Amino acid sequence: MDKLLELCDLFSCNLDGLLRGDLAAAGAGDAAGYDAHMNWFSKIIPVGIAIIIGGRALFKILQGVGIDKSLGKAAFFLALIPGVLLLIVGGMQHSQFLKKHPHIEPFYSEAQEEAGQRRFVVWIATGVGVILCGMLVNIMTDVLPLPPGGNEALYDGVFLASVALGVAALVHGGLQKRKYNIPSYNEARQETTLSGKKENPLIGKLCGIIMLVATLLFMGSLFLFEWENAWVVFPLGGILCAIVSIALEKEE
Known part of the structure; x- marks a missing residue:
């Protein structure tokens, strides 16, 4: 029974649809x-x-x-x-x-x-x-x-x-x-x-470091140097995170 329930979660259907084999009809709607x-x-x-x-x-x-x-x-x-x-x-x-619904039947x-x-x-x-x-x-x-x-x-x-x-x-x-x-x-x-296949954990760590550094730069620029355009560090940090993600994914 536990296996059947796991299959229902996987295919986003109910137990009746799974046992009767009518998954197409069950998946016709947005069950998830x-x-x-x-x-x-x-x-x-x-x-x-x-x-x-x-x-x-x-x-x-x-x-x-x-x-x-x-x-x-x-x-x-x-x-x-x-x-x-x-x-x-x-x-x-x-x-x-995403974790709860790894598969969605097209509807x-x-x-x-x-x-x-x-x-x-x-x-x-x-x-x-x-x-x-x-x-x-x-x-x-x-x-x-x-x-x-x-x-x-x-x-x-x-x-x-x-x-x-x-x-x-x-x-x-x-x-x-x-x-x-x-x-x-x-x-x-x-x-x-x-x-x-799993995401490279280094990506998350590096992006976290980048955004923390961006926050430090923002706080320092805003309060210590009164730099009015300090906010630009956040979009720049986001771009750096994207570059890091692309670079590390290509190395896998």
Whole structure:
């Protein structure tokens, strides 16, 4: 009986479907709640990213309208905390889902996949368009009016706000597109559960070190040297993590 239950978990079906051999019918629906989970995941990650970048945008906007810099820093950290927590929760919940459901029976229809592709194009175009609009505002800083007592940092904040929204749209669109590629999902899980292939643990350790160093640089630059663009260490750290992952995967 235990073996049968394990097979049910593996194929995301119920015991009746497994014993009667009607797995095709059982798998026709979303028994694992895959669609709901991926929709949630594709929202919480972009929102977390947008909140973090938006916190920096808020700091610049407050600075641009003459608010004391210390209050702007406080506002930034008030945004940083929930943004980071959302990313942690989203990552941990997604990891748990992957472990619990190593195989998903494809259930999306061709029409659903085509609709998803159309939405993907819209999300990507929207994200790029919003960022370009922010760049246009930043370029026109010299000719745009400023509020009494304000300065050009206001439009730097507007640009960062557009980046926050644009990046969130791009990430959401990318995660939604990946949702429909269930064969790729299954293949990735089979590499770890069936073939015994595991990720190189060195990747996680190095990425952890990189992001800790980035955090130290950020704190030091922000409070010791008052470097206004200290936030750039985080995307740079993410890029370095991607480089490390690619390099070590090729060596396996």
